[in-house]
Amino acid sequence: KAGVTQTPRYLIKTRGQQVTLSCSPISGHRSVSWYQQTPGQGLQFLFEYFSETQRNKGNFPGRFSGRQFSNSRSEMNVSTLELGDSALYLCASRYLAGGSYEQYFGPGTRLTVT
């Protein structure tokens, strides 16, 4: 079974621009979560989608948004990019939402904002 895939793997953007990241979950998984990983803050939860609905949201500004499609693929959008948005963005999928279900992570998208 194919794993979680994320595109693109690397991205360089300029301050003020916007960016869209894509995530394809493991086949059959209906929950997709997004995380931001930085050296200073570690791994922080952004949001989780289940059946096209946002189920949970972390403590990030409204510039960070996402959506999920009927095939469970998910996109994350960051508008008006800031230097501090430079990070590794990880997507994870699981079969169902719920704390006992383990998440499977993709390789991440490395975003650099200049």
Added chain:
Amino acid sequence: AQSVTQLDSHVSVSEGTPVLLRCNYSSSYSPSLFWYVQHPNKGLQLLLKYTSAATLVKGINGFEAEFKKSETSFHLTKPSAHMSDAAEYFCVVSSAGGGADGLTFGKGTHLIIQP
């Protein structure tokens, strides 16, 4: 609310010796606990998980962890370290219902294997 504390930011062991990575957690609900490993420039890989079944959990690559409710700990161990174990390890807590916080990650422990 839930939180995770990984007690060591770096652990260095010699190849062939035991590994101990320490993790303490707090959770308002019955927690699920996970250990993930991240090799350089890679995503996270699940090592093992605890979900209120057996307190001693066996994972991949010879790793295991013991859930101790009285100590609110979930330490990761391996009897004999291998060079390929060098990586960043994350202890993760999730409340039973998923919770508004999703998964809460520890800050990570960097495991160094000396030849």
